[in-house]
Amino acid sequence: MTTAYLEEVNPWEAQVARSDLAARKLKLDEGLWKILRQPSREVIVHVPVQLDDGSLETFTGFRVQHSIARGPAKGGIRYSPNLTLDETRALASWMTWKCAVVNIPFGGAAGGVICDRDKMSKRELERLTRRYTAELMELLGPEKDVLGPDINTDEQIMAWIMDTYSMHMRHTVTAVVTGKPLGLGGSHGRTEATGRGLMIVCDEALKRLSMNRDQTRVVIQGFGNVGSNAAHLMHQRGYKIVGVSTSSGGLYNKNGIDIDALLIYHKRNNTLIGFRGTEETDSAQLSVTNCDILIPAAVENQITSRNADRVRAKILCEGANGPTTAEADDILTNKGVFVVPDILANSGGVTVSYFEWVQDRQGYFWSESVVNDQLDHTLRTSFAEVLRYAETHGVSNRIAAYMLAIDRVAYTLRQRGIYA
Ligand code: NAD
Numbered sequence: 001m002t003t004a005y006l007e008e009v010n011p012w013e014a015q016v017a018r019s020d021l022a023a024r025k026l027k028l029d030e031g032l033w034k035i036l037r038q039p040s041r042e043v044i045v046h047v048p049v050q051l052d053d054g055s056l057e058t059f060t061g062f063r064v065q066h067s068i069a070r071g072p073a074k075g076g077i078r079y080s081p082n083l084t085l086d087e088t089r090a091l092a093s094w095m096t097w098k099c100a101v102v103n104i105p106f107g108g109a110a111g112g113v114i115c116d117r118d119k120m121s122k123r124e125l126e127r128l129t130r131r132y133t134a135e136l137m138e139l140l141g142p143e144k145d146v147l148g149p150d151i152n153t154d155e156q157i158m159a160w161i162m163d164t165y166s167m168h169m170r171h172t173v174t175a176v177v178t179g180k181p182l183g184l185g186g187s188h189g190r191t192e193a194t195g196r197g198l199m200i201v202c203d204e205a206l207k208r209l210s211m212n213r214d215q216t217r218v219v220i221q222g223f224g225n226v227g228s229n230a231a232h233l234m235h236q237r238g239y240k241i242v243g244v245s246t247s248s249g250g251l252y253n254k255n256g257i258d259i260d261a262l263l264i265y266h267k268r269n270n271t272l273i274g275f276r277g278t279e280e281t282d283s284a285q286l287s288v289t290n291c292d293i294l295i296p297a298a299v300e301n302q303i304t305s306r307n308a309d310r311v312r313a314k315i316l317c318e319g320a321n322g323p324t325t326a327e328a329d330d331i332l333t334n335k336g337v338f339v340v341p342d343i344l345a346n347s348g349g350v351t352v353s354y355f356e357w358v359q360d361r362q363g364y365f366w367s368e369s370v371v372n373d374q375l376d377h378t379l380r381t382s383f384a385e386v387l388r389y390a391e392t393h394g395v396s397n398r399i400a401a402y403m404l405a406i407d408r409v410a411y412t413l414r415q416r417g418i419y420a
Contacts (some may be wrong), residue, residue, distance in 0.1 A: 008325045009301040011090035017326035022402035026187035039066040045135040049128045059133045063111035070413045071105035076150030078112035097405035098343040102382045104354040117152045133164040142175035147180040148353050175360035178353035184260040185357035188368035194227025197348015201340045205315050206384045219243035221283050222298030225320045235259035243286045251278035296323035301325035303328045318342035351378050
C-alpha cells in the first residue's frame with residue numbers, strides 16, 4: 001500500500017479531514033478548534049489475564065475520552081486483533097459529534113482491547129473484561145464515562161463491566177454501562193436501536209428522493225448487531241434486501257432475500273454461506289453492486305478512492321463508523337450519491353443508550369413503544385436539521401452534520417469558558 005493510501009485509510013485522518021473542513025466552514029475560533037480537535041485524554045493499559053492453560057498473557061487496551069464538554073464521556077468498547085490507538089481516537093471523536101448531532105447530553109469516548117475474541121474461551125473473555133474495567137476504574141462512572149457495546153462486544157460483556165464496577169463501588173451501579181441485558185437495567189429496544197435508526201433515516205432519505213420502499217433494493221455489509229437488525233426491520237417494513245455479507249462472505253439475490261429465514265439459518269450455522277436461493281459473493285463486490293441503498297454496517301474503509309467511482313447505489317447510509325474515506329467523499333458527491341453520514345445514520349444506538357442511562361438513573365423503565373417513539377422523533381428531527389444545515393450552507397450532508405455538531409459543542413465550551 002502507498003503512504004498516501006495508508007493515510008487515507010487511517011480512521012483518525014479520515015475524521016480530522018472532515019472536522020477540519022467543517023470547522024473552517026464555521027469560521028470557528030482557532031483556539032477553540034485547537035481544544036476540540038484533539039481528544040482530551042488517552043489511556044493505554046496492559047491487562048494481565050490468566051489463560052485457561054494456566055499461563056499468563058497481557059493484552060493492550062485503550063480508553064480515549066475526546067470531550068466531556070456536553071456531559072459524561074460516552075462510547076463503545078471494541079475487541080479486535082487490529083485495534084489501534086488512532087482508530088480509538090477517531091471513534092471517540094465521532095461519538096462527540098454524534099451525540100451533538102442528535103442533541104443528547106453526552107461527550108464522546110471509545111475504547112477496546114487488542115485481542116482475538118474467536119480464539120478466547122468465555123472464561124478468558126470474562127477475566128479480560130473484568131481486569132480491563134478494573135484498570136480504568138477511576139475514569140469510569142455514570143457521571144464520568146459510560147461504556148457500551150461495539151464490534152465483538154455484547155450484552156454479556158456489558159454485564160461483566162457493570163458487575164466489576166459495582167463490586168469496586170460496593171453497590172450496584174447500572175448506569176456505568178449501556179447495552180446491558182434487560183434484567184440488569186438494560187432498555188427495551190437497545191439491541192435493535194442502531195438498526196432501527198438506519199431504517200428511520202432510510203425512510204427519510206426515500207421521502208426526499210421521492211422513492212418507494214417496496215421498489216428499493218438494499219445491500220447490507222455486516223450481519224452483526226447493526227447489520228442483522230437493520231436487515232430484519234427493513235425487510236419487515238417492505239424494503240427488498242438483495243445482498244448481505246459478513247467477514248466470511250456474502251449472498252446476493254436480485255429478487256430479494258428471505259431475511260427471516262436467513263436469520264434462523266445464520267444463528268444455527270454461524271455462517272450465511274449455503275443459504276438457499278442465493279448466489280455467493282463477497283463484501284467488496286457488494287460495495288459496487290447495483291442497488292438503491294448501500295448500508296455498510298461492518299468495519300471502516302469499505303468505500304475509498306479505489307472503488308467510490310464504481311458505487312452504484314443512489315443512497316449510502318452508513319451503519320458502521322467511518323466506512324467511507326475522506327478521499328471518497330468528493331467522488332460520491334460528484335456522482336450525486338445521497339449520503340447519510342455515520343454520525344447521523346448510526347446514532348440510533350447511542351440515542352437509546354442515552355435512554356437506558358436515563359432509565360437507570362430514574363429507576364423507572366419505559367415500555368418498548370415509548371423507547372421506539374422517542375428514537376423515531378429524535379432521528380427524524382436530527383435528519384431534518386442536518387439537511388437544513390446542508391441546504392443553508394451549501395455543503396454535503398456529511399460536512400453539514402459535522403458543522404452542526406461542532407457548532408453545538410463549541411457553543412457549550414464558550415458558555416462554560418476555558419479553565420486555563
Ligand atoms: P458486530 O461485531 O456485532 O458485527 C460486525 C459484523 O461485521 C459481523 O457480521 C462481521 O462478520 C462483519 N464484518 C467484519 N468485517 C467485515 C467485512 N470486511 N465485510 C463484511 N462484513 C464484515 O458489530 P456491530 O456492533 O454490528 O458494529 C458494526 C459497525 O457499526 C461498527 O463500525 C460499529 O462501530 C458500528 N456501530 C455499532 C453500534 C452498536 O450499537 N453496536 C452503534 C453505532 C455504530
